[in-house]
Amino acid sequence: xxxxxxxxxxxxxxxxxxxxxxxxxxxxxxxxxxxxxxxxxxxxxxxxxxxxxxxxxxxxxxxxxxxxxxxxxxxxxxxxxxxxxxxxxxxxxxxxxxxxxxxxxxxxxxxxxxxxxxxxxxxxxxxxxxxxxxxxxxxxxxxxxxxxxxxxxxxxxxxxxxxxxxxxxxxxxxxxxxxxxxxxxxxxxxxxxxxxxxxxxxxxxxxxxxxxxxxxxxxxxxxxxxxxxxxxxxxxxxxxxxxxxxxxx
Numbered sequence: 732x733x734x735x736x737x738x739x740x741x742x743x744x745x746x747x748x749x750x751x752x753x754x755x756x757x758x759x760x761x762x763x764x765x766x767x768x769x770x771x772x773x774x775x776x777x778x779x780x781x782x783x784x785x786x787x788x789x790x791x792x793x794x795x796x797x798x799x800x801x802x803x804x805x806x807x808x809x810x811x812x813x814x815x816x817x818x819x820x821x822x823x824x825x826x827x828x829x830x831x832x833x834x835x836x837x838x839x840x841x842x843x844x845x846x847x848x849x850x851x852x853x854x855x856x857x858x859x860x861x862x863x864x865x866x867x868x869x870x871x872x873x874x875x876x877x878x879x880x881x882x883x884x885x886x887x888x889x890x891x892x893x894x895x896x897x898x899x900x901x902x903x904x905x906x907x908x909x910x911x912x913x914x915x916x917x918x919x920x921x922x923x924x925x926x927x928x929x930x931x932x933x934x935x936x937x938x939x940x941x942x943x944x945x946x947x948x949x950x951x952x953x954x955x956x957x958x959x960x961x962x963x964x965x966x967x968x969x970x971x972x973x974x975x976x977x978x979x980x
Contacts, residue, residue: 760789760823760870770885778835780879781828784970787846787875788831789823790868796857797824799850801952802973815952817856823872824853827971830864839865846971848964849954878965881909882979897927897980909979911965918956921946926967926977935976942975 767774780786797820803811824845826834834840841861845853855861879885899906903920906913915923925945929937939953950956953975957963968978 758873760791760872761876763788763866763869763871766871766876774835778831781826781831782835784828786871786879787825788869789825789872789875790842790862790864791870792820792822792824794819794821795862796820796855796859797845797853798856799847799853801851812852814856815850820853823870825971826864826869834864834866834869839863846969848969850952851971851973874962874964877911878909878968878978881911881965897930897977899923899927903927906966908966908977911962913960913963913966916959918946918948919960922948922953922956923966923977926975927980930977930980935980936970936974937976939969939973939975 761769763774763777766772766777770777777786781788797818798814799816800812800814803813805811824847826842827844827846830840830842841863843854843861847853897906897908903924904915904917906915906920906923922942925942926935926937929935940951943950943953943956946956948956953967953969957967960966964978966978967975969975
């Protein structure tokens with residue numbers, strides 16, 4: 732997520748009613764209480780979805796030292812982390828499944844690493860090593876909410892359904908995934924074509940680097956290929972360990 736751009740999109744909307752005007756703001760993320768109210772679900776159900784990696788919960792980071800990086804595997808099978816960026820980060824980071832599991836059972840969890848779509852990992856650097864998270868800290872990003880609602884067919888209070896489907900033009904330059912439309916460049920189109928074929932074979936999760944290589948990309952990072960599409964996580968999902976699949980497929 733481009734946090735500054737997303738925050739700048741926050742705006743007020745006014746609705747006329749017999750009792751007067753009511754204000755709503757367009758949010759980049761939602762609290763757990765807001766999600767439960769919108770979906771009319773018990774907390775246990777949301778916990779189940781998150782613990783089984785069907786829903787990705789996040790926390791709001793405010794100007795903390797975060798390192799982003801990728802994993803490289805040597806020929807003998809050893810894995811190394813390669814930092815790509817260190818900064819005072821302001822935005823959302825996703826939680827790993829094991830941390831969500833502990834959080835809902837104990838009430839808090841000490842986190843050292845996060846999931847992110849922009850790299851293989853995110854962690855603290857410098858003097859800070861961990862962050863204690865409690866249930867009130869949990870949020871759901873707008874992108875993840877929209878992705879899940881499209882996948883499940885839920886469309887807000889109106890209850891309008893959308894098919895969990897994927898359609899593509901012959902050259903994959905125009906695709907529609909779970910109700911979201913994308914116009915893609917040549918390399919982006921090849922990546923989606925490869926992931927679609929993998930999903931049809933029953934092998935949806937594919938190595939990001941292998942896919943990029945097959946697509947003819949010189950880049951080793953999926954986020955670099957799709958940086959022109961701020962909503963690309965609605966099209967392609969990451970497991971946080973270097974593998975990718977079509978969203979919901």
